[in-house]
Amino acid sequence: MKQLTHYDIKNKQEKFPITIVCDAIRTPENIGMCFRISESFGVEKIFFHANSPTPLNRKVINTARNTIDKIQHDFYTDFNATIEQLKAEGNTIIGIEITDKSINIQDFNFKNHQKIVLLLGSERNGIANINLVDATIAIPMYGSNSSMNVIHSLAITLYEITNQKKKK
Secondary structure, eight states: OOOOOTTTOOOOOOOEEEEEEESSOOOHHHHHHHHHHHHHTTEEEEEEETTSOOTTSHHHHHHHTSOGGGSEEEEESOHHHHHHHHHHTTOEEEEEOOOTTOEEGGGSOGGGOSSEEEEEOBTTTBOSOGGGOSEEEEOOOOSSOOOOOHHHHHHHHHHHHHHHHHOO
């Protein structure tokens, strides 16, 4: 067995109709990882709040590892207006959030939704206006902790979506 380098690996570069909206994520490392994970899973676009660290931030740059220029991104000031516009464009808004109506991620049929917006809440308070979503999904956890890092939950969700959409 031989370990492969980055130069040995040629991924099938594919885009999925997925947009990420980060609801006031403030940690530069989380912003950078959002770029890196989103690019890895073929996300079309990311929206960040205007007060979030920018792609010029040194920690964002280091964490994103050369993916910032490979994925469309934009900034918003009005969260509600951004979500309403994305809905008007035919997107299903899915919050990654624990609510009394959340569906376990593996039970949610992502194939039934053509264009998906994944809504990520802030590190501390979650999604500000949960009533704007069409559905919420939750990742089952089996330890005593009831939450995980927002970008870890994004990675798990993107894996589940792309896995479902790739299956015939």
